[in-house]
Amino acid sequence: xxxxxxxxxxxxxxxxxxxxxxxxxxxxxxxxxxxxxxxxxxxxxxxxxxxxxxxxxxxxxxxxxxxxxxxxxxxxxxxxxxxxxxxxxxxxxxxxxxxxxxxxxxxxxxxxxxxxxxxxxxxxxxxxxxxxxxxxxxxxxxxxxxxxxxxxxxxxxxxxxxxxxxxxxxxxxxxxxxxxxxxxxxxxxxxxxxxxxxxxxxxxxxxxxxxxxxxxxxxxxxxxxxxxxxxxxxxxxxxxxxxxxxxxxxxxxxxxxxxxxxxxxxxxxxxxxxxxxxxxxxxxxxxxxxxxxxxxxxxxxxxxxxxxxxxxxxxxxxxxxxxxxxxxxxxxxxxxxxxxxxxxxxxxxxxxxxxxxxxxxxxxxxxxxxxxxxxxxxxxxxxxxxxxxxxxxxxxxxxxxxxxxxxxxxxxxxxxxxxxxxxxxxxxxxxxxxxxxxxxxxxxxxxxxxxxxxxxxxxxxxxxx
Numbered sequence: 424x425x426x427x428x429x430x431x432x433x434x435x436x437x438x439x440x441x442x443x444x445x446x447x448x449x450x451x452x453x454x455x456x457x458x459x460x461x462x463x464x465x466x467x468x469x470x471x472x473x474x475x476x477x478x479x480x481x482x483x484x485x486x487x488x489x490x491x492x493x494x495x496x497x498x499x500x501x502x503x504x505x506x507x508x509x510x511x512x513x514x515x516x517x518x519x520x521x522x523x524x525x526x527x528x529x530x531x532x533x534x535x536x537x538x539x540x541x542x543x544x545x546x547x548x549x550x551x552x553x554x555x556x557x558x559x560x561x562x563x564x565x566x567x568x569x570x571x572x573x574x575x576x577x578x579x580x581x582x583x584x585x586x587x588x589x590x591x592x593x594x595x596x597x598x599x600x601x602x603x604x605x606x607x608x609x610x611x612x613x614x615x616x617x618x619x620x621x622x623x624x625x626x627x628x629x630x631x632x633x634x635x636x637x638x639x640x641x642x643x644x645x646x647x648x649x650x651x652x653x654x655x656x657x658x659x660x661x662x663x664x665x666x667x668x669x670x671x672x673x674x675x676x677x678x679x680x681x682x683x684x685x686x687x688x689x690x691x692x693x694x695x696x697x698x699x700x701x702x703x704x705x706x707x708x709x710x711x712x713x714x715x716x717x718x719x720x721x722x723x724x725x726x727x728x729x730x731x732x733x734x735x736x737x738x739x740x741x742x743x744x745x746x747x748x749x750x751x752x753x754x755x756x757x758x759x760x761x762x763x764x765x766x767x768x769x770x771x772x773x774x775x776x777x778x779x780x781x782x783x784x785x786x787x788x789x790x791x792x793x794x795x796x797x798x799x800x801x802x803x804x805x806x807x808x809x810x811x812x813x814x815x816x817x818x819x820x821x822x823x824x825x826x827x828x829x830x831x832x833x834x835x836x837x838x839x840x841x842x843x844x845x846x847x848x849x850x851x852x853x854x855x856x857x858x859x860x861x862x863x864x865x866x867x868x869x870x871x872x873x874x875x876x877x878x879x880x881x882x883x884x885x886x887x888x
Contacts, residue, residue, distance in 0.1 A: 424450055425581045429528040431455030431804040434488055436481050436517075438508040439495025440467035446520045447493055448476045459484065468501035476765060481508050486515035494521055496595035521599025523592060526576045528602070534582035538723040541603065542715075543592045543634045544644070546612030551611060551712040552591040553740045558720050558733030587723065593628045603830040607719045608638030611711060613649040638662065642718040644711055646670055665718040667686045669711035677718050679710035684717060696731050702746045702754070703739030706773035739838065742869035744770050748876045749885045753840040755876045758853035759869030771796040774849040778802055780829065783856030783868070785809035790816050790855050793832050797821050801848065802839055804832035810861040829861070829868070833875040
């Protein structure tokens with residue numbers, strides 16, 4: 424835990440007592456703050472009280488006595504309208520912050536020079552975050568990984584000299600971190616997302632831009648217009664900018680030529696890494712993620728040999744294009760995190776011949792936008808609620824069967840792939856659907872896929888079951 428000593432003796436109201444909210448309340452109390460917390464969920468309030476946190480309805484507070492309101496990231500700050508606690512705090516002149524801001528202040532107070540890499544973007548930020556942390560750890564650095572990737576940032580070990588922090592930041596967390604100042608800030612890409620919480624694409628982009636605006640070195644993917652403009656704007660302020668691209672040759676920066684990462688600097692270019700042998704970094708989207716990771720690791724002092732070794736040993740992020748088993752020419756891939764068509768596209772683009780397992784609870788639009796990948800699909804195995812609609816979309820363009828269950832789909836896809844004979848093929852779970860008709864969440868669905876693959880005769884597993 425990181426005790427929040429910078430709020431010692433201050434009166435703090437906290438709203439939102441889920442996992443990160445409770446961790447934040449405990450960290451504030453451990454640092455000497457006078458905390459009162461609340462949540463709309465009575466069970467969360469009960470858990471906090473049992474953990475020793477003072478709880479009470481924040482409506483009843485004397486807000487003039489409150490120094491700060493700490494909001495959990497899931498609580499609206501501005502759109503579609505501010506949460507009532509934010510309105511009360513603003514009216515009383517109390518500052519409004521989140522857990523990442525508390526971490527930033529602790530680092531600044533106790534170890535301002537310890538390397539801090541913060542990552543954001545619409546797509547790929549979790550993979551990039553995990554990859555950076557893996558490269559640092561494999562090089563022997565003391566590395567702390569947290570934030571939006573699933574580990575509350577204030578549960579990490581306290582800042583000290585030589586300790587590296589790799590923190591994934593959502594737009595909500597950035598919005599609640601007004602003094603965010605990472606050593607390296609990464610903005611991978613921007614596409615429309617969470618606009619219900621930001622009101623417009625421009626506001627969403629402005630929030631994301633704050634992460635790199637306050638950084639020592641800004642690493643920015645420039646393959647979309649918003650990010651390209653942000654990179655130019657940040658550079659004009661005097662901040663060092665390292666541009667990355669997965670599709671364009673750069674005069675200065677790191678870009679991908681297929682699976683090769685090229686560093687352009689001072690008019691010269693050289694290959695920094697070849698991703699083609701690395702199964703966990705297939706596809707142009709992962710080339711973009713790897714380019715961002717390489718740029719960040721160079722900026723915090725790693726050498727190219729350390730970086731290449733870390734890339735080569737990256738195990739991948741669970742449920743995200745994760746190779747889990749192999750039998751002959753067949754690779755079994757768990758992409759259960761692909762809960763809509765857009766999320767399934769990167770995996771479908773990354774393999775040349777695919778036995779595709781898809782289905783679950785369909786999202787609006789189904790899989791019609793994936794028709795450009797249909798020629799790659801040797802056969803589709805459709806499961807869950809979406810199976811009939813997906814079968815209609817595939818029509819005569821893609822051979823398919825309605826397998827109903829994931830277990831049956833794995834068995835049939837493995838059998839057909841084993842008889843393919845055309846060379847390397849993938850049995851790919853990339854459902855393009857939510858899981859809730861058959862599984863609690865995408866993690867449970869992915870774990871079930873791994874279990875079914877492990878039960879096949881003759882499969883060499885690449886992950887623990």
